[in-house]
Amino acid sequence: MVQYSSTHFNASFAALADATRRGVLEQLARGDASISDLADKFAMTLTGMKKHVGVLELAGLVTTEKLGRVRTCRIGPCRLEEEMAWIARYRQVWDARFNALDDVLDELKRQEKAGARKQGQ
Amino acid sequence: MVQYSSTHFNASFAALADATRRGVLEQLARGDASISDLADKFAMTLTGMKKHVGVLELAGLVTTEKLGRVRTCRIGPCRLEEEMAWIARYRQVWDARFNALDDVLDELKRQEKAGARKQGQ
DNA sequence: GGAATACTGAACCATGTGGTTCAGTATGAA
DNA sequence: TTCATACTGAACCACATGGTTCAGTATTCC
Numbered sequence: 105m106v107q108y109s110s111t112h113f114n115a116s117f118a119a120l121a122d123a124t125r126r127g128v129l130e131q132l133a134r135g136d137a138s139i140s141d142l143a144d145k146f147a148m149t150l151t152g153m154k155k156h157v158g159v160l161e162l163a164g165l166v167t168t169e170k171l172g173r174v175r176t177c178r179i180g181p182c183r184l185e186e187e188m189a190w191i192a193r194y195r196q197v198w199d200a201r202f203n204a205l206d207d208v209l210d211e212l213k214r215q216e217k218a219g220a221r222k223q224g225q
Numbered sequence: 226m227v228q229y230s231s232t233h234f235n236a237s238f239a240a241l242a243d244a245t246r247r248g249v250l251e252q253l254a255r256g257d258a259s260i261s262d263l264a265d266k267f268a269m270t271l272t273g274m275k276k277h278v279g280v281l282e283l284a285g286l287v288t289t290e291k292l293g294r295v296r297t298c299r300i301g302p303c304r305l306e307e308e309m310a311w312i313a314r315y316r317q318v319w320d321a322r323f324n325a326l327d328d329v330l331d332e333l334k335r336q337e338k339a340g341a342r343k344q345g346q
Numbered sequence: 347g348g349a350a351t352a353c354t355g356a357a358c359c360a361t362g363t364g365g366t367t368c369a370g371t372a373t374g375a376a
Numbered sequence: 377t378t379c380a381t382a383c384t385g386a387a388c389c390a391c392a393t394g395g396t397t398c399a400g401t402a403t404t405c406c
Contacts, residue, residue: 110244117242122364123231126311133318140382150383152365159363173373173382179319184312190247191305191312197254198300243394261352271353273395280393294352294403 112164116187119163124148125156129165129179136178233285237308240284245269246277250286250300257299 124146143153157177160166164182168175245267264274278298281287285303289296
């Protein structure tokens, strides 16, 4: 099994586990923005928004650059491919398990029917 | 834009943001297990594991059923399709934005080359 | 019935999170 | 030079999280 750095997963999933941060990502996907822009858009103090951006930056989902007084935020290098892959693999096993369960239930039903036939004779 | 229940996203991403819980999911995808089984496998107290299972259960990723003394955990109804969809959509916009950036850079390069030719004359 | 097993719940602890305020510093504009 | 803007950092707050221990309760086994 491929072993990803678990802390990387922790950071990116934790970053996504907050509605404000998902909103910031969606916003930045539409275009760069300063901390002030974002703080304004999400009705929050500058300091509060800076913390969110910090979390996103640590997760690699956002990069920032300061020019003059303003720090511009843009979407970062992390494209969540490993996270997608993890979920996809999980879903695959999920499906396999539930198809197997279906087979078991079908088999039970078949046996039940056979039993009923025998009983009816 | 489709509006998912934000709390649902919060719960499932937060559930995935912990290595132990991802491990439990992988374990349960391979087969049902009791709380004791899991606590043992992940070297943790029963109480600690019960809390993790509780988080996964709230997120819909696990269901449990108590028969006699033992509570059996199995993978639950949440297949993370909306989470996958969110990430997929984000990646799409990400790609679009970076392709656009590439175009801009290409255009700049072309202009630069043209400028150099002019300068060379 | 008595002992072992499997869980449950309350309480506690250290640390993290999501926010704030307040007091800076650095930069840009007039 | 002075003032407004944009950020930064420290300190604080309430609450959540990831774990523990300890004291139950309910079941199962002998």
